Amino acid sequence: MGFETEVLVLDNGSDDGSAGAVRSLGSGISLIEIGERRSKAVNDSELMERARGRYCLLLNEDSELLPGASAALRAALEADSRAGCAVGVLRRPDGLVQPSAWRFPGVGTALLQAFFLHRWFVVQSRGSVVRRVDWGQSAAMLVRREAAAAIGWMDGDFFVYSDEVDFQKRLADAGWHTLYVPDAVAIHHEQLSTDVVPERRIVELARGRDRYMRKHHGRLAALAVRVLTAWAYLVRMLVALALPGHDWRRYRRDVTAALWPARGEGLREAAAARNARATSRD
Numbered sequence: 001m002g003f004e005t006e007v008l009v010l011d012n013g014s015d016d017g018s019a020g021a022v023r024s025l026g027s028g029i030s031l032i033e034i035g036e037r038r039s040k041a042v043n044d045s046e047l048m049e050r051a052r053g054r055y056c057l058l059l060n061e062d063s064e065l066l067p068g069a070s071a072a073l074r075a076a077l078e079a080d081s082r083a084g085c086a087v088g089v090l091r092r093p094d095g096l097v098q099p100s101a102w103r104f105p106g107v108g109t110a111l112l113q114a115f116f117l118h119r120w121f122v123v124q125s126r127g128s129v130v131r132r133v134d135w136g137q138s139a140a141m142l143v144r145r146e147a148a149a150a151i152g153w154m155d156g157d158f159f160v161y162s163d164e165v166d167f168q169k170r171l172a173d174a175g176w177h178t179l180y181v182p183d184a185v186a187i188h189h190e191q192l193s194t195d196v197v198p199e200r201r202i203v204e205l206a207r208g209r210d211r212y213m214r215k216h217h218g219r220l221a222a223l224a225v226r227v228l229t230a231w232a233y234l235v236r237m238l239v240a241l242a243l244p245g246h247d248w249r250r251y252r253r254d255v256t257a258a259l260w261p262a263r264g265e266g267l268r269e270a271a272a273a274r275n276a277r278a279t280s281r282d
Contacts, residue, residue: 003074006030008047013037013278036278037271038156041163044138045153048145056143063090063139064187072183073142076130084147084176085168087136088184089125098188101125101133101180104169105162105212107221110228116235125180133180134172138164140186147176159268162208169216199253204266206257230258 010032011019022031032046048056055077057070073086090100101124103109112121124133141164148154151170154163168178209229213222237251257264 002071004053006052008032008050010034010043010047012043013274036275039159039163039268041154041158041160041167042156044163045148045156048143048148048153051145054145056145056148058138058141058143059186060139060188062189064189065140066185066187069140069184069186070142072181076179076181076184077142077144079130080179082176083144083179084171085136085141085143086179086181086184087125087133087138087141088181088186090137090139090186090188090190093187093189098190099123099125100139101136101178104134104172105165105209105225106217107224107228110225114228114232116232127180128182130182131180132177134178135165135168136178136180138167139188139190140184144176147171147174150174158208158211159204159266159271160208161205162212165208166212166215169212200265200267200270202253202257203261203264204268206254206261207266207268209258210261226259226261230255233258 007029009022009029011022011034013034013036019031019033022029030050032050034043044058047058055074057073059065069088073088076086077083087100090098092098102118103122103124109118109122112118124131125136148167148171151167151174154167155170158166171178206229210222210226213225233251233254237248237255240246240248240251
């Protein structure tokens with residue numbers, strides 16, 4: 001690569017042998033074992049705080065970097081001293097490119113999504129040259145450690161989903177920005193890319209979106225986004241009713257979660273239940 005690297009792996013209280021598999025790889029990896037399930041934002045913050053380098057590559061367990069990706073992300077940050085982080089192209093396992101950068105959420109972007117214009121006016125991950133974007137998905141994101149430390153790392157109140165949006169919004173408010181780097185490509189084996197989405201993920205996604213809106217835009221804007229998002233899912237539900245092979249019930253849960261994000265059990269509750277069981281066994 002031409003520069004020194006270190007590898008940190010955080011095991012988020014797994015019980016499938018993941019920690020043992022990492023240990024078997026040798027001493028070149030620093031393994032951080034957490035006895036309980038915690039929020040993604042807390043875990044990512046700990047990784048960045050423990051890292052010794054200028055840049056921290058956050059890589060989800062379902063992301064696979066292609067050759068040259070990390071070097072391209074690093075080169076982009078080296079060339080732009082006010083870039084707080086950089087993201088690249090995300091491909092699904094079948095090779096299909098999925099959006100990886102967007103405009104910051106707000107009532108305006110929710111309105112565009114309600115009229116299904118987001119592909120043209122909200123998605124920003126396009127083009128063949130490095131460009132500024134509002135925010136990018138953290139599945140494979142290189143962060144300037146100095147910038148992350150300056151804003152107090154990530155907000156642990158976001159359990160998962162919208163944590164990276166909040167992080168990059170706070171970076172932007174502090175005078176940093178995000179870069180989209182098309183030469184950096186990662187394969188994203190994303191759970192939400194399938195038609196079958198566990199209900200807890202739907203609930204947690206809605207919660208994260210609502211928390212972001214209330215934090216950065218206030219209660220009225222958050223309410224407006226709830227309604228507009230529910231409308232977009234309602235249209236999808238009605239279309240699914242008319243198309244064979246589509247499960248309209250999936251979208252019904254999206255509608256109710258968008259309108260009432262505090263209802264139901266999300267991933268936070270699942271983690272708390274797992275932690276309680278582990279404590280009782282001890």
